[in-house]
Amino acid sequence: MSQTEKAVIKKKATREAFGDEIVKLGKENQHIYVIDIDIGKSCKTGEFIKQLPNQHVNVGIAEQNGAGLAAGLATTGKIPFVSTYAVFGSLRMAEQIRQEICYPNLNVKIACSHGGLTPGNDGGSHQAIEDMGVLRTFPNMTVIMGSDYYSTRKLIKEAANTYGPMYLRFTRDAVPIIYDEHEEFVIGKAKKLRSGKDIAIIANGDTVYLALEAVKKLEEQGIEASLLDMHTIKPLDREAVLECIDIGRMITVEDHNILNGLGSAVCEVAAEEGRGKVKRIGVQDRFGESAPYEKLLEINGITIENIINTAKDMLNNHI
Amino acid sequence: MKDVSLANLKAKAIELRQTAITMIYEAQSGHPGGSLSAADIITALYFKEMNIDPKNPNWEDRDRFVLSKGHVAPIQYAALALKGYVPFENVYKLRQYGSPFQGHPDMKKCPGIDISTGSLGQGLSCGVGMALAGKRDEKDYRVFAMVGDGECQEGQIWEAVQTAVKYRLDNLIVFVDNNRLQIDGFCEEIMPLQDIEMKFKVFGFETKRIDGHSMEEIVETLNQVKNMKNGKPKCIVADTIKGKGVSYMENICSWHGVAPNEKEYEQALEELAGGLRS
Known part of the structure; x- marks a missing residue:
């Protein structure tokens, strides 16, 4: 794409969606709390702190206590959103x-910025590449990553209105806006962006835009691809995956380790069905390093070009 | 707070001990040592101090209890069974499939459990959350938490402690069941805790140190702290004896998590009954 085309793409980090939506939700419902773990500024909770101080807690640099405190609040009917970076919010x-x-099935939301490779220049220590996979294995947990500003706002609202433990992952960096602000989203229900008969692409989070661009280019070359925005990887929209399995060839794309994330979840369904071929595009089971976010995507093959080539390879070689 | 005589409370503490030991004997599994060290405090809380209603276990204005050292669940279960939260027969179902009395407290299975615990160091944070909610909602309920001295080796305890101080949670009362033993030996050898009372004090807690087996001291101290609305969370370091009341268990590390056999069980009940007569 040319420089001029790049310049007109509207972008916004999905952590901004959290900062904006949580204030709105907090004003509507006094039971909604934000638990900051010192890094409220970069998690975009500043406006919430200013407007709703009585629904805000900052536990300092103490993640474990933040999670436990949120559980205690939830037993009294509060709906706490614990806000930190994804690598700490999932693992620490x-x-x-x-x-x-999760064990007592309490209504706590873990809402994390700096998902995937988006904290690029912070280096490998801060890039969360295992988070969604780890949390997907906890019973009762729902795992969500919206693909743009508007879908993320809608999913946060849905999360606040739906009982249960949830993990919501946002980008540090700005990502292109894909949806109209009136588009509706349902947790656990994939958003179908394209229907095609040749191949199915299933993406989530910041990779949905890349997949969408790849699908457009494939169309130009006469290849009809389906595209799903699988914003919820747990519970996985099994029906939507089964439709992709009927197409036969699938590519998963995620800003997450290829182990245990979206790609693995789709493979589980395909293996159980005994049908469908899956290629996974994602972080290649390696730690990151300090680099621009786009460079890290490139190193791992999370690119428009690699999605296109993988699709063609599967079609040409009858995989 | 209920008007209960000290004599009644002491008798009740023996009944709780016997019930907990019976549970562990029937299950042939569980943690007798810490259950016995915590027994007198648990008795004072459930049978005198706490404002609770067994018929309405989720009453939103109730006092809360967090057993952060969740492995001594049998002594809490004994209190819940004797208070009528669940039918008494459940004492014969400890650690069995489908039982409300899971190996560690499970709020989804047992009425009267305010938070599930079992992984050491975590419960106190939940108690802080409950106490904070009480303050924000301008409710009068109090949150009692019990932690073990060995458990205070967990860093998260101190994260919770500093948060309780920051938010001025004088509705939080933490008991340290200071029995000086942990699984592998004496705390002093495994990881010395130094002056546990002083640690809580310098973090900003109002502290008291008592004999955790003196019902008089427990009741008196609870009376004192109740009137201290001074913005400080409270810590009562209770010096206790692991296995208290059963001679062959007292201060013996290996009775941390072992069930008595039939002969040992009969001796335990007899010795505990002896305590009742004296």
Whole structure:
């Protein structure tokens, strides 16, 4: 795509969606709380702190306590959103989420910025590549990543209105806006962006835009691809995956390790059905390093070009 | 708070101990040592101090209890069974399939459990959340939490402690069941805790140190802290004896998580009954 085309794409980080939506939700419902773990500024909770101080808690640099405190609040009917970076929100507090939130099935939301490779220049320590996979294995947990600003806002609203433990993952970096602001989203129900008979592409989060661009280019070359925005990887929209299995060839795309995330979830369905071929595009089971986010995507083959080539390869070689 | 005599409370504590030991004997599994060290405090809380209603276990204005050292669940279950939260027969179903009395407290299975616990170091944070909600909602309920001294080796305890101080949670009362033992030996050898009372004090808690087997001291101290609306969370370090009341268990590390055999069980009940007569 040319530089001029790039310039007109509207972009916004999905952590901004959290910052904007949570204020609106908090004003409507006094039971909604935000638990910050010091990094409220970068998680975009500043406006919530300003407008709703009585529904805000900052536990300092103490993730485990933040998760436990949220569980205690939830037993009294509050709906706490624990806000931190994805790598800490999933792993540093993993056992607290398991024991005190998922085991007693409490209504706590873990809402994390800096998902996937988006904290690029922070380096491998801050890039969350295992988070969705780890949390997907906890019973009672729902795992969500919206693909753009508007879908993320809608999914946060849905999360606030739906009982149960949930993990919501946002991008640090700005990502292109795909949806109209009036588009509706349902947790656990994939959004079908394209219907095609040749191949199915299933993407989530910041990779949906890449997949959409790839699908457009494939169309130009006479290849009809289906495209799903699988914003919820658990519970997985099995019906939508089964439709893709009927097409036969599938490519999963995610800003997450290829182990245990969206790609693995789709493979589980295909293996159980005994049908369908799956190729997974994602982080290649390797830690990241300091680099621009786009460069890290490129290193791992999470690119428009690789999606196109993988699709053609599957079609040409009758995979 | 109920008007209950000290003599009645002491008798009740023996009944709780016997019930907990019976549970562990019937299950041939469980943690007798810490159950016995915590027994007198649990008795004072459930049978005198706490504002609770067994018929309405989720009453929103109730006092809460968090057993952060969740492995001593049998002594809490004994209190719940004797208070009528669940039918008493459940004491014969500890750790059995479908039982409300899971190996560690499970709020989804047992009425009267305010939060599920079992992984050490985590319960106190939940108690802080409950106490904070009480303050924000301007409710009068209090949150009682019990942690073990060994459990205070977990860093998360101190994260919770500093949060309770920051948010001025004087509705939170933490008991440290200071029995000086953990699974592998004496805390002093495994990982010394230094002056546990002083640690809570310098973090900003109002602290008290008592004999955790003196019903007089427990009741008196609870009376004192109740009137301290000074913005400080409370910590009562209770010096206790692991296995208290059963001679062959007292201060013996290996009775942390072992069930008595038939002969040992009969001796335990007899010794505990002896305590009742004295």
